[in-house]
Amino acid sequence: MEKKLKKFLQNATRVAPKISKKGELFELRNGLVSQYPQTRKDAIKKTIQQMTLGKDVSSLFPDILKNIAASDVEQKKLVYLYVMNYAETHPELCILAVNTFVSDAQDSNPLIRCMAIRTMSMIRVDKILEYVEIPLRKTLQDDNPYVRKTAVICVAKLFALNKELCQELGVLEDLVFALEDSNPMVVANAIAALSDIYSADSSVVPLPKLIQQHVSQFLLALNECTEWARIIILGALAEYTAKDSIEAGEIIDRVTPHLQHANAAVVLASIKVVIKNIPKIQTNVDSPIFSKISSGLVSLMSTPPEMQYVALRNIRIILEKYPQLLSRELRIFYVKFNDPLYVKLEKIDTLVRLVDPSNLKQCTLLLAELKEYALEFEPEFVSRAILALSQLGVKYSDVKFIRKVLDIIVELCNTRDSFQDDCLISMCNLLRHAGHEEDEMITQVCSLAQVWSSVESLLQTDYAKCNYVWLLGQFPAKFSNIEQKLQVFIDSFTQEESLTQMSLLITVVRLHASLSGSVLQNLLNLATTGTDEVDVRDMAIMYWRCLSLEDSNDDLINELCNSSLPEVATTLDTFSPELLETLLAELSLLSSIYYRPVATMTKFNMGSNNGLKNKQLDELQFLARDEILKNMNEDNLLDFDDDSNSATNTAVTNSSVLGDLNDLFDFTPVQPQPVEDSMQNLSLKPKTESSTTKSSNTKDLLDLF
Secondary structure (H helix, E strand, C coil): CHHHHHHHHHHHHCCCCCCCCCCCHHHHHHHHCCCCHHHHHHHHHHHHHHHHCCCCCHHHHHHHHCCCCCCCHHHHHHHHHHHHHHHHHCCCCHHHHHHHHHHHCCCCCHHHHHHHHHHHHHCCCHHHHHHCHHHHHHHHCCCCHHHHHHHHHHHHHHHHHCHHHHHHHCHHHHHHHHHHCCCHHHHHHHHHHHHHHHHHCCCCCCHHHHHHHCHHHHHHHHHHCCHHHHHHHHHHHHCCCCCCHHHHHHHHHHHHHHHHCCCHHHHHHHHHHHHHHHHHCCCCCCCHHHHHHHHHHHHHHHCCHHHHHHHHHHHHHHHHHCCCCCCCCHHHHCCCCCCCHHHHHHHHHHHHHHCCCCCHHHHHHHHHHHHHHCCCCCHHHHHHHHHHHHHHHHHHCCHHHHHHHHHHHHHHHHHCCCCHHHHHHHHHHHHHHHCCCCHHHHHHHHHHHHCCCCHHHHCCCHHHHHHHHHHHHHCHHHCCCHHHHHHHHHHCHHHCCHHHHHHHHHHHHHCCCCCCHHHHHHHHHHHHHCCCCHHHHHHHHHHHHHHHCCCCCHHHHHHHHHCCCCCCCCCCCCCCHHHHHHHHHCCCCCHHHHCCCHHHCCCCCCCCCCCCCCCCHHHHHHHHHHHHHHHHHHHHCCCCCCHHHHHHHHHHHHHHHHHHHHHHCCCCCCCCCCHHHHHHCCCCCCCCHHHHHCCHHHHHHHHHC
């Protein structure tokens, strides 16, 4: 009997006609006004489907709006989804549904109240804001926390749309009061809303003072909220400076359990709070706090590649402050064969930075690992591995180890084609660091560069050519035909880049005594008249004046010719102290990816639609009417029926829609009413006798509003 009953119900529910899968607008419009509820719901779903595919279905707005008062919550959610989408692109159309939003904001279902206030806050039209006050005040003090957490976010949206009105309504006081809410999600949303408001205008709300007054509430709510809410609360705690070491220790104790969270964003936000409070307490790198930070960072390396990249960029900042933090976790950062290229490059940079320069065994293991990387096939990856070899040699700073690194680079230079640029740069960096006493290393590098033919075409980058010319000037005794080698670069001086030009100028001045007299004269002429580089031109003028002084002595000439660069202490990029402290305070933000403070990034104006600002209500009505009729006319262009009927059908349709729009635009002041009454009758305006003489389509719209 049950099987027969189920089969009967299945057959009975599908008596309504189905909507075509093609989703043409005229089929959707017919389905939206169908007498069958299931057909209308299917038409709404098809409309949402077309909308997500990028098709403009704004001409169906009046027909969609008729279905907003259905008792089916799923259908109402679909209609609200449609309205919210066109609140961004067609805000003038959303003024049609304002009365419905106000009515739904008093519904007994908290989900419907939440959807109503959220959608109202997305209508970025100034003239509609007078309808927002009553629903927003009620939802801010709603009994349901789900509604309250949505309402506090709507305050920030209202502030972005009209700051003066938001202050006049007094909802900012309610927003501040929400920080003491018993629900952690409401507290998190209130912090997020206040942060947005504070970033827009710091004089409106005293956010630092509010955070200081509610630190204890934030710490208590941290364990009871969702991941997103934890990130918001941790961000607020990162802005707070503890009063003393006791308070800093308490904050660290409450936050450290979240270092093992599954969400990488929570881990990074927790690390930011801990690092902010570490200077307040007396501790060293061997303390348990740093071991917990280390384990939290290591856990991020088991996340997807995109998250690993973000973690590695943040680790780069942290290692600058605490170089010994991850020195025991070298193997965790080894490159895997299936890592994307951008992760491989960041891992190589991280490996060189976290290796302990006092640990020979660790440096030797990394040296072997980098050698394997340099034998791979990806050009950018191989180039970065070769440079990392020289960085490792300079960091360990032992002559025997540097010789071992140099042997590997020379071997790579002889076996790997098209990597001479990187090998030459790496070898010159090692020579600058090891000094000029290591004649064996100097001979090894210069003998390799001596046999190169057509150096100007072999070396591609400006930095590599600059290093080659530096070698010629620094160790001229190791090269033969040095004037001929320099003349090749002088002939192409105007085509070279600035680094090569400056290096060539320094080298020729240094060796001018052993070169032909015309070489220096020609180069100074080219440097002063044939280049647009200010630095090159200024340096050439300075050399020219020094060499042409009548009373210049040999000491000045010798100082110019025999000067040498200071020994290179490190080849790793570093941040300035001010930038480092700023980036540490902005961990897990976008600035930690670009290594640029948030203050230097461009802020886009997220204000209201300038085209609709200061428009009168009647102007908005005409805009909405014209938009819908224009879309309907465009839809009719796809109708390939008989031309004789096309004009008639268009006129009838436009006339019907105009009648519907005239009823929709009947805005009357909204009076608050009990929830029971609003459930029984969704109409916010009294019906007049003239409405009974209109078409049935118009009557449906009047019943809705």
